[in-house]
Amino acid sequence: MKQKDEFKREAIINVTIDMVYTNGFAGVKMAQIAKKVDISPSTLYVYFKSKNDLISSIATDLLKKITQTSQNQMHSDLPFKLKFKAIWLFYVNFEINNRKEMSFINQVKQSPYYKMIPLEIRNLKSSLVLDLLDEGKRQGLIKNLDNSILAALLSAFLTETVKLIDSKTLQLNEAETNTMFLLAWDAIKN
Structure with missing residues (x-):
């Protein structure tokens, strides 16, 4: 069996993300x-058993990375609103700076590939936000609505913030992102 080369694996992942960004699955x-990685097709199958394995492995790795990085942004000693803002800013910046990866994840979530990702990985990313929302409700700081409603509202604000920055309607600066954060905060605060 061929020895796996981490550089080749990364090249395969990067080429795949680029292809999905450009052409979809x-x-x-x-x-x-x-061909793009300059390896034989049989070598590619040493790294990933199938297209399904390739897509789901990349998505799993990306979700783990996003979750771990976002967890690092949350400091438990901060007041709730500051924790919430830290996560908000993390996601805005992550989406802006990792467009292809976020496009990949968003496409996976809308496809059958999403069910191929281990449930604990899918739930881990969601639980971070849901736990934060539960904390805010326990403290009486945010509306006592179902978390799926609150998460959908926040996701819409986040998505539109990124779109406005992409279209140059908003600038990626502290004042503009703070304005968008405050609008999202005002929508959910108690």
Whole structure:
């Protein structure tokens, strides 16, 4: 069996993310990935058993990375509103600075590939936000609504904030992102 090379694995992942960003999942062909990475198709299958394995492995790794990085942004000793703002800013900046990866994740979430990701990984990312919302409700700081409603509202604000920054309607600066954060905060605060 061939020895796995971490640089080749990263190249395969990066090429796949680029292809999905440009052409969606239908545009991902294992032979094309192998050609772009300059490896044989059989070598590609040493790293990933199938296209399904490739897509779900990348998504799993990305979700782990996003969750771990966002957890590092939350300091338990901060007041709730500051923790909430830290997570808000993390996600705005992460989406702006990792467009292809976020596009990949968003496409996975809308596809059958999402069910191939281990449930504990899918739940881990969600639980971070849901736990924070529960904390805010326990403290009486945010509306006592179902978390799925609050999460949908916040997701919409976050998505639109990123779109406004992308379209240059908003600038990526402290004043503009703070304004958008305060609008989201005002929507959920008690």
